[in-house]
Amino acid sequence: MEIGMLPISASKRGKLLAAGYTTLHSILRTSTTHLARDIEVSESEALEILNFATRSSDLDKSSGSNANVIHGGQTAWDMLNEERFSSLITTSCLDLDNILGGGINCKEVTEIGGVPGIGKTQIGIQLAVNVQIPLDYGGLGGKAIYIDTEGSFMVERVLQIAEACIEDLSEYSHHFYKDNQAFGVKMHPNSILENIFYFRVCSYTEQIALVNYLDKFVTEHKDVKIIIIDSVTFHFRQDFDDMALRTRLLGEMSLKLMKLAKNFSLAVVMLNQVTTKHIEGSFQLTLALGDSWSHSCTNRIILYWNDDERHAYIDKSPSLKSASAPYSVTSRGIRNSTSSSKRIKMV
Amino acid sequence: MAPLNSLSKEYPLIDSNFQTFCASHAIYSVEDFLLHDLDALFASAANHSNSERLKQGIHQLLLIVDALHPPVLNGLQLIEDAKRNKHVFSTGCEGIDALLGGGLRVGQLTELVGPSSSGKTQVCLMSSSTVAKNKCSVIYLDTGNSFSPQRIAYFVGQSSDYVSVNQNILDRIICYPVFDVYQMFDLLHQLKINLRSQIVKSDHQVQVLIVDSISSLITPILRGNGPQGHALMISSGFLLKQLAHEHNIAVLVTNHVVGGDDGNPKPALGESWKSVPHVRLLLSRDCRSNVSNISIIKHPAMASGRSATSTRLFV
Numbered sequence: 001m002e003i004g005m006l007p008i009s010a011s012k013r014g015k016l017l018a019a020g021y022t023t024l025h026s027i028l029r030t031s032t033t034h035l036a037r038d039i040e041v042s043e044s045e046a047l048e049i050l051n052f053a054t055r056s057s058d059l060d061k062s063s064g065s066n067a068n069v070i071h072g073g074q075t076a077w078d079m080l081n082e083e084r085f086s087s088l089i090t091t092s093c094l095d096l097d098n099i100l101g102g103g104i105n106c107k108e109v110t111e112i113g114g115v116p117g118i119g120k121t122q123i124g125i126q127l128a129v130n131v132q133i134p135l136d137y138g139g140l141g142g143k144a145i146y147i148d149t150e151g152s153f154m155v156e157r158v159l160q161i162a163e164a165c166i167e168d169l170s171e172y173s174h175h176f177y178k179d180n181q182a183f184g185v186k187m188h189p190n191s192i193l194e195n196i197f198y199f200r201v202c203s204y205t206e207q208i209a210l211v212n213y214l215d216k217f218v219t220e221h222k223d224v225k226i227i228i229i230d231s232v233t234f235h236f237r238q239d240f241d242d243m244a245l246r247t248r249l250l251g252e253m254s255l256k257l258m259k260l261a262k263n264f265s266l267a268v269v270m271l272n273q274v275t276t277k278h279i280e281g282s283f284q285l286t287l288a289l290g291d292s293w294s295h296s297c298t299n300r301i302i303l304y305w306n307d308d309e310r311h312a313y314i315d316k317s318p319s320l321k322s323a324s325a326p327y328s329v330t331s332r333g334i335r336n337s338t339s340s341s342k343r344i345k346m347v
Numbered sequence: 348m349a350p351l352n353s354l355s356k357e358y359p360l361i362d363s364n365f366q367t368f369c370a371s372h373a374i375y376s377v378e379d380f381l382l383h384d385l386d387a388l389f390a391s392a393a394n395h396s397n398s399e400r401l402k403q404g405i406h407q408l409l410l411i412v413d414a415l416h417p418p419v420l421n422g423l424q425l426i427e428d429a430k431r432n433k434h435v436f437s438t439g440c441e442g443i444d445a446l447l448g449g450g451l452r453v454g455q456l457t458e459l460v461g462p463s464s465s466g467k468t469q470v471c472l473m474s475s476s477t478v479a480k481n482k483c484s485v486i487y488l489d490t491g492n493s494f495s496p497q498r499i500a501y502f503v504g505q506s507s508d509y510v511s512v513n514q515n516i517l518d519r520i521i522c523y524p525v526f527d528v529y530q531m532f533d534l535l536h537q538l539k540i541n542l543r544s545q546i547v548k549s550d551h552q553v554q555v556l557i558v559d560s561i562s563s564l565i566t567p568i569l570r571g572n573g574p575q576g577h578a579l580m581i582s583s584g585f586l587l588k589q590l591a592h593e594h595n596i597a598v599l600v601t602n603h604v605v606g607g608d609d610g611n612p613k614p615a616l617g618e619s620w621k622s623v624p625h626v627r628l629l630l631s632r633d634c635r636s637n638v639s640n641i642s643i644i645k646h647p648a649m650a651s652g653r654s655a656t657s658t659r660l661f662v
Contacts, residue, residue: 007529010575020376072524072534073486076475077517080496108492244570251567258492259526292615294463295563295603298492316464318472319495322637322661 006052015039016049027053087140089131089226089267091123092165093334095325096312100301106140106225106267109257109296111232113272113287114303118310119329120271121152123303124228126334127269128196129158129165131226134187137169142225142266143195145217147210149234153198162192164332197224204235208249211256218264227260231271233288247292254296261298270297309337351376358407364397365404380408429454432595436555438470439477439502442655446643447626451555451597455647456588456623459601460614461630466639467601468493469660470630471559474599476502479519483554486538487522488531490563494522528564528579535586542594553596556587560601562615569617580616584623600624614644621645637661 006013006024019038021027027035027050036046088103097103104110104127114120128146133139146153166187197217201207218224240246261268275288287294287302294300300316306326313324326337351369354361354377372388374380385405392401420428435449444450451457451474459467468491475485476499487494496517503516525531542553558564565583568576591598602620604612614620614627621627627644639661642654 010573013575071537073521075518076479076494076496076499076520076522077514079494079522080500080517083496248567248570251563255490255526255563255567258490259524262492262524262526291462291605291612292562292566292603295491295560300464318468318493319498 006049008049008052012039012041012045012049015041024053087225087265089127089140090133090138091327091334092126092130092168093325093327093336095336096327096334099312099314099320099323099325101320104226104267104269105299107261107265108298109254109261109268109270110299110301111270111272111287111297112301112303113274115274115285115305118303118305119327119334120303121230122157122329123334124230124269124271125153125158125161127226127267128228129162129192129333131267132187132192132195133165133169137172140225142223143197143221145197145199145214145224145227147199147201147207147227147229149201149207149229150231151200152230155193158193158196159189160331161333162189165192168332197221201235204240204249207232207235208253211253214260215256218260218266222264224264224266226267226269227257228269229271231273233273237273237288247290250289250293250296254293258296258298351380354408354411358411360400360404360407362404365401368392368395368401368404377408377412381412385409434554436474436478436481436483436597438474440470440473440657440659442657443470443628443641446628446641446649446653446655447646448649451599452626453554453595453597454592455625456584456591456598456600457626457628458614458624459599459628459630460604460644461601461632462604462612465630465632466657466660467630468559469498471557471599471601472498473502473660474555475499475520475557476516478555479503479516483519484552485520485555485557486553487520488525488534488556488558489522490525490558490560492524493559494524496522525558525564528568528583531558531564531583532586535583535590539586539590539594542590553594556590556596556598558587558598558600560603562602565616577619580620581623584620588623588625632661 016027016039021030021035021039030038032043032046032050035041035050036043039046041049087106088101089106090097090103091100112120112123124146128144131140131142131144133141135141166189169187199210201210214227236246236250257268257270260266273288274285277284277286287300294316297316298318299314299320302313302315304311304313309326310328311324311326314320314322327334328337329335351361351366351374369375369380372383372391374383388405389402392398392405395401433453435447435452437444437450438447447457459470461467471487472495475487478485479499480503499517499520500513503513523534525534538553538556561583565576565580568579570576587598587600590596603615605615607613614629624645626646629642629644630639632639637658637660639657640654641657643649643651645651
């Protein structure tokens with residue numbers, strides 16, 4: 001039933017069927033006035049329906065040069081070549097970067113979850129600073145969007161991490177170019193702060209509205225390379241009576257974020273909280289928002305405590321092996337763990 | 348159903364005379380025509396002045412109706428079609444192939460169900476690489492940016508000797524990022540049109556279609572304020588099965604699980620979706636190990652409950 005596949009409201013669809021328009025062809029043969037009269041809608045609405053039908057039938061007429069590839073697709077070979085130049089955002093912790101294959105991948109949605117106090121917001125802030133590392137130093141030179149739902153974004157801490165990052169970069173350039181004249185890093189902590197766009201949302205409707213608005217925002221600010229949502233769970237956990245509505249809203253939001261990541265080649269990092277789940281007779285910690293949400297990310301990293309040490313574990317990834325790595329939160333940001341055993345534990 | 352006057356432009360036999368004649372029998376649309384007693388209509392037409400033209404008009408309507416239903420096949424034709432066209436594609440994983448009776452069957456819709464990180468995308472990627480190595484084309488609809496060409500190259504590279512062959516193989520897998528259900532419909536329609544017009548060479552013929560995952564496209568529209576989402580879900584299943592049967596494609600979709608009433612996980616998308624796929628497999632992964640368990644929930648020819656394990660998916 002081709003009418004069923006047009007993006008129009010159910011009442012309009014019912015009217016079309018009642019008037020006898022069951023195929024796209026039958027709609028295209030009438031004019032706007034006839035359509036408006038037959039289904040008793042205004043002329044502008046009839047015109048809208050005709051436009052949808054024409055767009056769908058235009059697919060009939062377009063026959064591309066490569067008959068295999070319908071518009072929008074890419075062969076795996078092209079994608080493989082593109083991946084070689086894909087950008088990775090470092091986390092400033094070498095062990096963590098290693099298990100991630102170099103860093104957080106652009107074009108993917110990564111979910112990071114853990115118990116309170118494990119360092120999720122710290123990782124978020126570190127990534128917002130690291131995305132701005134200039135291209136000369138192997139970074140992306142991009143800007144960041146930080147969506148704060150909990151109010152845990154402390155500007156003083158960002159300043160601290162930014163200063164530490166600049167110090168590290170100038171030390172690196174010192175070592176690398178020690179023969180040449182001083183290759184001063186032309187960055188200032190204030191410019192790092194300027195390149196982080198901060199949004200504070202206070203309810204789930206604001207969150208959804210913001211995600212819808214991001215499309216327009218990123219089109220205007222093309223150098224945004226990372227979107228961090230801290231945390232994506234907060235407004236959906238308390239007092240949500242209608243669970244079905246919640247699943248629907250979350251599903252739609254995750255599809256929009258996936259689309260943003262793919263279309264603008266940026267990384268989306270979602271920070272999530274934990275909850276307990278009753279599995280096989282015992283209570284275990286899992287990420288919040290339920291089973292349906294667990295499919296809404298490309299990669300998932302779980303942060304946990306292991307004998308006073310913070311560890312990160314890759315829980316879900318299409319191409320990375322399951323592994324865990326230790327990291328630590330220092331005054332300079334996220335860094336390698338200083339424990340005695342520095343080997344990466346492969347699980 | 349279409350009113351009769353909408354047919355008058357294309358079929359000159361159904362002119363205003365004919366329509367007046369039909370109106371005298373209270374026939375205003377094709378539906379009324381189908382419900383009416385045709386013998387009585389013929390007899391009444393014979394009594395009219397221009398009876399020949401009226402009878403031709405009735406025959407014309409019957410011809411139009413006849414042209415719209417799919418062809419009737421007998422058992423012998425079905426089995427010949429099955430032998431000639433309905434091949435089986437190995438998925439690359441012996442455990443799954445054994446459960447499926449050889450692999451993914453052309454003409455059937457196979458569904459993989461499982462919790463997060465149980466290996467569904469890995470099976471899709473492995474099947475794509477195996478099918479591409481066997482010189483057939485794969486169309487991969489990816490809703491979660493999980494298509495990893497690196498992983499495909501790994502699966503392909505595992506058992507092929509020449510590195511230069513890889514480009515031909517990888518060129519046969521085409522990936523489409525899809526982020527809403529209408530986009531998927533547009534794509535499937537375009538595919539149907541391309542296949543019908545047969546402008547594709549035989550070695551680029553699409554034989555496998557993978558949708559990973561269909562549940563993330565359909566969940567946002569289900570259970571809204573109306574049966575619309577439900578209707579879209581069923582019509583998407585219908586479209587996929589039609590593509591599979593008419594154009595000789597094997598379709599593989601993935602679905603996730605939700606909590607059931609008794610605490611056991613059950614496949615998402617509800618009761619109506621249960622009857623849509625021909626074959627349903629359940630995947631699960633032992634906690635943090637590399638072994639995945641696969642079992643049959645539904646299969647037209649194998650016993651349900653049969654299971655297998657595989658260690659190749661997470662290596």
